[in-house]
Amino acid sequence: xxxxxxxxxxxxxxxxxxxxxxxxxxxxxxxxxxxxxxxxxxxxxxxxxxxxxxxxxxxxxxxxxxxxxxxxxxxxxxxxxxxxxxxxxxxxxxxxxxxxxxxxxxxxxxxxxxxxxxxxxxxxxxxxxxxxxxxxxxxxxxxxxxxxxxxxxxxxxxxxxxxxxxxxxxxxxxxxxxxxxxxxxxxxxxxxxxxxxxxxxxxxxxxxxxxxxxxxxxxxxxxxxxxxxxxxxxxxxxxxxxxxxxxxxxxxxxxxxxxxxxxxxxxxxxxxxxxxxxxxxxxxxxxxxxxxxxxxxxxxxxxxxxxxxxxxxxxxxxxxxxxxxxxxxxxxxxxxxxxxxxxxxxxxxxxxxxxxxxxxxxxxxxxxxxxxxxxxxxxxxxxxxxxxxxxxxxxxxxxxxxxxxxxxxxxxxxxxxxxxxxxxxxxxxxxxxxxxxxxxxxxxxxxxxxxxxxxxxxxxxxxxxxxxxxxxxxxxxxxxxxxxxxxxxxxxxxxxxxxxxxxxxxxxxxxxxxxxxxxxxxxxxxxxxxxxxxxxxxxxxxxxxxxxxxxxxxxxxxxxxxxxxxxxxxxxxxxxxxxxxxxxxxxxxxxxxxxxxxxxxxxxxxxxxxxxxxxxxx
Amino acid sequence: xxxxxxxxxxxxxxxxxxxxxxxxxxxxxxxxxxxxxxxxxxxxxxxxxxxxxxxxxxxxxxxxxxxxxxxx
Numbered sequence: 001x002x003x004x005x006x007x008x009x010x011x012x013x014x015x016x017x018x019x020x021x022x023x024x025x026x027x028x029x030x031x032x033x034x035x036x037x038x039x040x041x042x043x044x045x046x047x048x049x050x051x052x053x054x055x056x057x058x059x060x061x062x063x064x065x066x067x068x069x070x071x072x073x074x075x076x077x078x079x080x081x082x083x084x085x086x087x088x089x090x091x092x093x094x095x096x097x098x099x100x101x102x103x104x105x106x107x108x109x110x111x112x113x114x115x116x117x118x119x120x121x122x123x124x125x126x127x128x129x130x131x132x133x134x135x136x137x138x139x140x141x142x143x144x145x146x147x148x149x150x151x152x153x154x155x156x157x158x159x160x161x162x163x164x165x166x167x168x169x170x171x172x173x174x175x176x177x178x179x180x181x182x183x184x185x186x187x188x189x190x191x192x193x194x195x196x197x198x199x200x201x202x203x204x205x206x207x208x209x210x211x212x213x214x215x216x217x218x219x220x221x222x223x224x225x226x227x228x229x230x231x232x233x234x235x236x237x238x239x240x241x242x243x244x245x246x247x248x249x250x251x252x253x254x255x256x257x258x259x260x261x262x263x264x265x266x267x268x269x270x271x272x273x274x275x276x277x278x279x280x281x282x283x284x285x286x287x288x289x290x291x292x293x294x295x296x297x298x299x300x301x302x303x304x305x306x307x308x309x310x311x312x313x314x315x316x317x318x319x320x321x322x323x324x325x326x327x328x329x330x331x332x333x334x335x336x337x338x339x340x341x342x343x344x345x346x347x348x349x350x351x352x353x354x355x356x357x358x359x360x361x362x363x364x365x366x367x368x369x370x371x372x373x374x375x376x377x378x379x380x381x382x383x384x385x386x387x388x389x390x391x392x393x394x395x396x397x398x399x400x401x402x403x404x405x406x407x408x409x410x411x412x413x414x415x416x417x418x419x420x421x422x423x424x425x426x427x428x429x430x431x432x433x434x435x436x437x438x439x440x441x442x443x444x445x446x447x448x449x450x451x452x453x454x455x456x457x458x459x460x461x462x463x464x465x466x467x468x469x470x471x472x473x474x475x476x477x478x479x480x481x482x483x484x485x486x487x488x489x490x491x492x493x494x495x496x497x498x499x500x501x502x503x504x505x506x507x508x509x510x511x512x513x514x515x516x517x518x519x520x521x522x523x524x525x526x527x528x529x530x531x532x533x534x535x536x537x538x539x540x541x542x543x544x545x546x547x548x549x550x551x552x553x554x555x556x557x558x559x560x561x562x563x564x565x566x567x568x569x570x571x572x573x574x575x576x577x578x579x580x581x582x583x584x585x586x587x588x589x590x591x592x593x594x595x596x597x598x599x600x601x602x603x604x605x606x607x608x609x610x611x612x613x614x615x616x617x618x
Numbered sequence: 619x620x621x622x623x624x625x626x627x628x629x630x631x632x633x634x635x636x637x638x639x640x641x642x643x644x645x646x647x648x649x650x651x652x653x654x655x656x657x658x659x660x661x662x663x664x665x666x667x668x669x670x671x672x673x674x675x676x677x678x679x680x681x682x683x684x685x686x687x688x689x690x
Contacts, residue, residue, distance in 0.1 A: 070652045077664055099672040104645060 001359065002059050004046065004124070005351030006109065007066040007134075007343050009102065011037045011200050014344035014428075015045035016376075017053045018351040021364055023142065025052035026376040026428040028344045031573040037201060038570075041112035042347075048378050050116070057117040063124045064354040066346030067131035069105040071158035073098060075180060079249050087250025129353040131157025131346065132314070133172065135338075138349025139311035140167035141356060141363060142370035143336035147309065149301035153294070154314035154342075155185035155200075162238075162297065162314075166305045170356040170363050175304050181249045182241050184293050185316050187231055190246060191286040193254040195279050196269035204430075206283050207321055208463050211527035212509050213284025214277065222285035225263055231289065237297030275461065275509055287321060294322045298331045308333040313349070317341040317487075318430065320531050324489035327481075339374040339485040340429030348428075373484050373539035374433055377426025380575055385592045388575040393603050396595040402545055409591055410549035413441050413559065417588040418455060420564055422578040423542050427571075431486045432563035433533060434467055434543040436571045436578075438587065440522070440560040442466055447522040449514070451562060454586040458567040461513055465531035466523035469547050469557035473534045476520070476558070486533040486561075489525075492518050497528055522560050533561060584612045 005016040008029070016026035025048065030036050032044030050057060076098065080091045101108060106126055113120045129137070135152040150165040150172065161183035164176040178184075189199045192206045213219050227233060232240040245260065247253045261267045269279055298310060310332040317323070318341045327335055338345045348371075355361050389396050399405040413419055418440045427433045438455065440447050442464075452460050465486055473479040477490045496518050501507075504515065518524040525531075537544040551557035564572045566585060572578045575592050582590040583602060590597040604610055653662060 070648065071656075073665075074652075074656065074658060074661060077661055081664075095668060096672075099668050106644065106648070 001061050001355065001361070002053070002055055003062045003064060003351040003354050004049065004060045005064045005066065005347035005349070005354075006042060006046070006112075007346040007350065008041050008112075009039055009105075009108075010343060011039045012342055012344040013039050013042040013045070014340070014347040015042045015049045016347040016351050016428075017049040017055070018348075018355055019053055019055075021352075021355050021361055023348060023352075023370055023372070023376060025049040026340070026348050027378060027426065028340075028428070028570075030570040031377070031426060034570060034573075034577070036568060036570050041108065041115070043112060043115050046113070046116045052378070057113060057120045058123070060124045062127055062351075062354050062358070063109060063113065064127045064129060064134075064350035065105065065109060066129065066134040066343070066350040068128045068158050069102055071130070073103050075156075075159050079180070083250045090251050093252075127350070127354045127358055129350050129357070130160070132160040132163040132177070133174070133353055133357075134346040134349035135313040135341075136163060136165045136167070136172050136174075136311075136349070137353035137356070138340070138345040139313035139317075139336065139338040140165075140172060141352040142338065142348070142365065143167075143309070143311045144365070144367050144369055145307075145309040145311065145334065145336065146363075146366045147305075147307050148311045148336070149298075149305035149307045149309065149332070150311045150313075151297055151301050151317075152312070152314040153184050153297065153316035155189060156180045156183055161185060164297065164301045164304060166307070167311065170361065172353075172357065176236075176238075176300070178238050181243060181246070182239050184239060184290065185314070186246075186248055186254070187239070187241060188286065188290055188316065188319075190248070190254040191282065194257075194260055194264075194268050195283055196271050196273060199254060203315070204318065205459070205462065207287060207319055208525075209275070209280055209461060210283040210287035210321070211525055211529070212275075212277075212280035212461065212512060214281060214505055215284060218278065218281040219285045219288070222264065222282050223289060226285060226289050229263060233289070233293055233296070235296065236300040237293055237295075239293060277509065280509060287319075290316070290319060291322045291325050294319070294326060295329060295331075298326055298329075302331050310335045311338070312336070313338040313341045313345060315342045320487045321489045321529070323487050324529070327488055328490075334481075336369070337485065337487045338429075339371055339427075339431065339433075339487065341487075342430065344429065369484075371428075371485075373536070374427045374429050374431075375425040375435060375539070376428040378573065379425040380593075382593055382595075385575045385595055388579055389595065389597075391576075392579060394579065394597060395601050396592075396597045399594050399596055402542065402594075403549075405591075405594055405596070406542070406545040406549040408596065409439075409589070410546055410553055412589055413439060413550060414553050416441060416444060418447075418451065418586070420578060420582045420587050420590040421543075422564065422572065422575065422590070422592040424540075426573060429485070431533075432561065432571055433484070433486065434535060434540050434561060436564040436573075437467075438560075438562045438564050439546075440562075441554075442520040442523040442558050442560045443554065443556065445514075445516050445521045447560060450586070451522075451560065456562065456565075456567055457585075461509060463525040463531070464523050464560045464562050465533060466520070466558045467533040467535055467543065467547070467561040468559070469544070469551065470534045470536065472547075472551070472557040473532055477530065477532060479532060479534070482534045482536060483532045484534060484536065484539065486531050489529045489531050491528045492520070492524055492530060496520070497524075520556065520558060523558065583610075584608045
């Protein structure tokens with residue numbers, strides 16, 4: 001049985017193919033279309049998935065779309081009705097799109113399939129599992145557990161914004177739901193907006209900013225304001241958002257700027273405005289409130305299900321700081337988070353829900369992780385890489401022996417080189433997990449600055465995450481469980497920390513950033529934490545070998561791992577994208593398969609503008 | 619959206635109309651099932667009004683315009 005899962009039309013369009021219950025391929029449209037968060041029907045991603053599975057479009061039995069459009073339409077109409085006459089302008093703007101396109105989703109999906117392949121006969125049965133059921137399915141079915149509590153938290157699906165379910169065998173039972181407009185995701189997005197970042201893409205920047213807050217009087221005051229005026233948090237983790245302060249239900253803005261300014265004592269930060277301490281303090285306050293809500297929700301999920309296992313999905317499940325604290329709290333013995341926890345993962349979930357719930361098929365993967373380290377995307381052959389090298393007359397060394405390749409690259413990284421690393425199948429989900437990554441030496445105190453400013457062209461405060469051998473995660477961070485998806489933040493052990501200067505609290509944000517906090521300064525965030533990815537030999541032998549070689553040389557089996565892209569660009573997909581990204585930045589080397597390219601010697605190496613592509617800001 | 623294709627000056631082709639009719643029928647069936655399941659009957663007039671507006675707006679740009687205007 002072949003099932004195509006699709007998520008699109010809102011943000012992060014993606015496609016996935018399930019063949020007899022096995023996830024064969026999954027990819028996001030943005031990678032092919034080269035437009036971040038591309039929401040259009042995922043024509044390229046579907047074509048790739050079909051190719052990977054060796055199927056024709058007419059071999060597909062079911063197409064599962066990740067939400068129910070009519071239920072969403074109902075929510076919109078009821079919301080406009082409830083808030084009327086407020087929201088009239090928004091209503092006039094959104095209705096034409098809905099009555100022209102979105103309510104006729106079946107037609108649009110069929111048209112999309114026809115665009116994928118003209119020969120599509122239209123006989124594929126269309127299914128529409130609910131948005132949060134798709135999230136729940138994306139977390140539970142690929143997990144190794146036979147029974148689990150499932151927690152999904154995001155902005156909003158149809159009505160549901162948070163759900164607690166129980167997964168057992170092939171069944172998912174919904175136990176609790178929190179409905180719009182009360183939403184943990186939208187609460188976090190509201191602060192993302194107020195602190196000058198883009199909603200739907202800047203949330204992780206807010207998470208990275210939060211540790212710069214001074215945990216003290218100011219943060220406590222902001223938390224009190226949030227809890228007294230904006231958000232009531234109940235014991236079971238459900239929340240009530242005071243709509244007097246929000247505008248997302250009736251406008252295209254998140255909050256009432258004037259009311260928030262009055263409440264917090266400073267105006268909404270613009271994108272260009274430099275970050276100040278009060279921005280960081282407010283960031284920390286909302287991060288702590290969110291962590292508290294997630295913790296309470298998890299406790300409720302535990303109480304309701306009695307399970308030792310927790311599965312999570314939805315955009316808020318990408319808040320790895322909250323995830324780290326949840327893991328530390330020990331409410332559940334085991335936690336599995338869908339690596340594509342956002343809407344892209346809905347494509348996988350919708351397809352799995354169709355297979356296990358609609359078609360009542362049993363699960364076959366219990367005990368294993370069916371996401372297979374998220375390496376579910378496109379792979380390029382040596383021939384295709386050579387074609388690109390020839391196109392650009394790019395000189396490259398070919399190192400056939402894997403161990404020699406690892407030793408060579410490890411030595412270059414240890415000598416301070418920054419390496420673009422392009423290998424194997426592309427990752428599914430927002431993180432680069434060692435197949436489309438930029439790698440560098442975490443011991444180098446200048447590396448964070450260099451990577452942020454000269455290579456990624458992004459904000460200097462942004463932290464970098466490490467990938468490491470499992471034994472290093474245990475040695476340096478005390479982490480016992482594998483963390484293959486970079487979804488948990490953990491503090492580095494005391495003995496690897498460096499003492500902070502006495503005047504630390506009074507330093508400016510950028511001064512704090514460049515205080516060395518550990519022996520691995522480039523991956524130790526300001527609060528001594530790191531977003532860890534552990535690498536298993538069987539899942540990623542090349543990176544494992546590289547880490548092993550780096551450990552032999554330096555004593556640390558740890559590397560900086562950041563996504564292979566520049567600010568605003570989707571992570572590179574093809575060898576062509578990789579080469580262009582390499583040439584427009586100060587990256588020193590590029591490794592594609594077994595081909596090694598050095599910046600010096602590349603044609604037109606000094607002319608970065610030649611290679612630049614324009615991307616919208618993120 | 620009611621897409622009305624014109625075949626040059628010959629106007630609407632029967633096959634297009636039939637396809638359109640079947641597609642809209644499928645949507646109306648889905649809508650009926652949805653309202654029945656959700657028991658939100660009070661939404662029916664709003665949805666029908668919105669759909670009629672859509673049909674009128676789109677049809678106004680097609681060869682049907684003269685007939686619509688005479689109706690009102």
